[in-house]
Amino acid sequence: MRNFCLALALLTGPAFAEIEEARDMMEEGRFEEAYQALWPAARSGNADAEELIGVMYAMGLGLPRDDIRAFEWYLRSAMKGHPGAQSGVGWYYEIGRGMPAPDLVRAYMWYTLSAIGGDPDAAISLEEVVKKMTKAEIEKAHELVADYKVWMYPFR
Numbered sequence: 001m002r003n004f005c006l007a008l009a010l011l012t013g014p015a016f017a018e019i020e021e022a023r024d025m026m027e028e029g030r031f032e033e034a035y036q037a038l039w040p041a042a043r044s045g046n047a048d049a050e051e052l053i054g055v056m057y058a059m060g061l062g063l064p065r066d067d068i069r070a071f072e073w074y075l076r077s078a079m080k081g082h083p084g085a086q087s088g089v090g091w092y093y094e095i096g097r098g099m100p101a102p103d104l105v106r107a108y109m110w111y112t113l114s115a116i117g118g119d120p121d122a123a124i125s126l127e128e129v130v131k132k133m134t135k136a137e138i139e140k141a142h143e144l145v146a147d148y149k150v151w152m153y154p155f156r
Contacts, residue, residue: 015041019048026052031062042073050077051085058088067098078110081152083117086110087125094129104133108141109148116153 018037025034035056041049054073057066071092077085090110096102107129114122130138149156 015044015046015049019046019052022049022052026056026061031056035062045076045080047077047080047082047085050074050080051082051088054085054088067092071098078113079152081117083114083119083122086114086117087119087122090114090122090125090129094125094132104129105137105141105144108133108138109144112141112145113148113152116149116156 018041022034022037025031025037035053038049038052042053050073054070054077055061056063057070057073059065071089074085074088074092078089087110090107092098093103093110094107108126111122111126111129115126133141
């Protein structure tokens with residue numbers, strides 16, 4: 001019970017309010033202010049803030065578009081189990097934007113992890129990427145999913 005109360009306090013504490021405020025700012029087109037509001041939480045390792053900064057870099061919202069920085073912020077968040085960021089990482093691997101080449105095996109892996117985490121759009125992305133893959137690539141992706149899933153989602 002104590003851990004639940006601590007988790008609830010963390011979710012409803014100042015960082016949560018600041019992130020929700022930053023989302024509102026983004027919806028209003030106040031991207032520079034949103035970035036300033038997100039930065040402390042992102043630097044502290046908040047996955048939601050990291051993912052939103054990744055979005056800002058990926059789309060050039062208040063910041064110069066920077067695929068490498070976008071991918072880095074998405075990856076930080078994705079490694080913490082953020083389903084939206086996991087889809088973002090999958091998309092970067094699928095398209096190969098900012099990378100030497102697409103990596104469909106890793107795209108499949110990240111889309112699958114995102115779907116396990118509850119991202120409803122991940123299943124659609126997964127259906128599309130699998131159409132581009134060989135049987136061997138799909139088998140390799142399943143190995144990677146198995147490796148990551150037990151670590152990232154131990155109870156699913």
